[in-house]
Amino acid sequence: MAAIIELSNVGMVFPSVMGRGSVRALEDINLEFHADEFVVALGASGCGKTTLLNVIAGFIPPTSGTIDHKGEPIAGPGRDRGVVFQKHALFPWLNVVENTEFGLKLQGVGQSERRRVARENLALVGLTEFEQHPVYQLSGGMQQRVGLARALTSNPEMLLMDEPLGALDAFTRENMQELILRVWKKTGKIVFFITHSVEEALFLATRLIVMSPRPGRITHEYRLDFSAKYFASGNARSIKSDPKFIAIREEVLSIIYGEETEQ
């Protein structure tokens, strides 16, 4: 199966600031994204996860290597890659539905058509009743759902999610994980998801990449099927407490802790 997004030998060096040495945020990253994949990047702070996402999104050009979208090099951000951020990304001057339809409005899509698409996506994330609410009155979890609906409304091929659940409480977080899986299953988007929660990563990913810092690179890769098991059983907790799940969780944790203690 051909890769939709392909990173070859991507490196990112941030120049030195105030006499301190330059930072090798990413080194020799080779990564492919195929249709229907849910790729999760996991790693300690400073391992270059967010830089990797920013490079794929097109916000910063890599200092070396290439990123191709179906064979064409990526030059900057684009509608084919929607982004969901951890926070501070909604527009408080717009209400829920206006935030959601923002991308279509930019493209000049007429009011009734863009409302229709925005409402479809709000229904998908369970916010139908809140479409007229101001976003600044919503809870953190609901704000993230608006962010997800907004990214979906531009109908991207890929969703880039930068620790979207990082600022939420544990209960909301687990519910949101299930919601994100359902949305992924239903829409068939490629997802690239960043987290520093091992449990979250294992539960969501079809492919997990573990990154290590200085220089940021991919050290381990896992193919996982816990999300498929979740779709079969519908019980998230039983999957997360399954002995197999726990065994991989401890293995991944020891990789991350191992790197921490090396320094």
Added chain:
Amino acid sequence: MFRLSFAGRRRVSVDPYGAPGSGNSMLISAVTIAVILFAWWLVTYLELIRPLFLPSPGLVFSKFQKIACTEYYYDMLLVFVGARAEVTAECAGFSEHTLHEHALWSLYRVFSSFFLAALTAVPIGIAMGMNRLARGVFDPPIEFYRPIPPLAYLPLTIIWFGIGDFSKVFLIYLACFAPIAINARAGVRSVSIEQIHAAYSMGASRRQVVWQVVIKAALPEILTGMRVAIAFGWTTLVAAEMVAAKAGLGVMVLNAARFLATDIVFLGIVVIGLVAFLFDLLMRWIEKTLVPWKGMM
């Protein structure tokens, strides 16, 4: 909650470990105003201070009636409804103008200056926030003139633009310009990088990012700048009207001071203060209506 704040019960703080200074202070402010007015009245009633230094509230009010020509306009009203044949009360005003004429002249000067300042300072401030060149060009002159008291460059505006209304409007314009420009510039900085990135990844052009994200995000601070600016405008008014103005609240105060008419000085101060306060209330209402998300995200 409201009941708890009244005296007569054991003093209970509604929220002892909440943020300091929370709660409504309207009632307290009303009491403060009443106490000040009462003290003013009491001191003058007991003749503790001579009227030359502190005229009584009654005296100031009667000056208000005289200069505002309240009786004259009341007569006119009676004639209009047919209750009286002709206007008998006289209308003298002060410095050849009634109070509302003075007030309208001042309002015209302050607001034409304010609107000109808003029209120019908002785009310049936004440009300064978004463009290195604009920031480099406009930063030195604005930061240089901003702390200089308007009285210091008043003579210069008169030498350059004469004693007409233009130099007065220009002086107030300068006072309004800096706070609007500086706040607009800061407002541009308050947009989050996530908001900008989100817009770009939804296919926004640079132009769309500027118009539909940056300027919207800057709006709360632009409005704060305008609120500060209008207050600066009133502060500068008296200075602007010092030279060769025929009418205006500043002129009224200055002329009255020349004749030691302290009561009229008081009247002028009270009117300027009230008008400025009312416009501040209006600005606050506009803020609440236009940018209800201010401080919420």
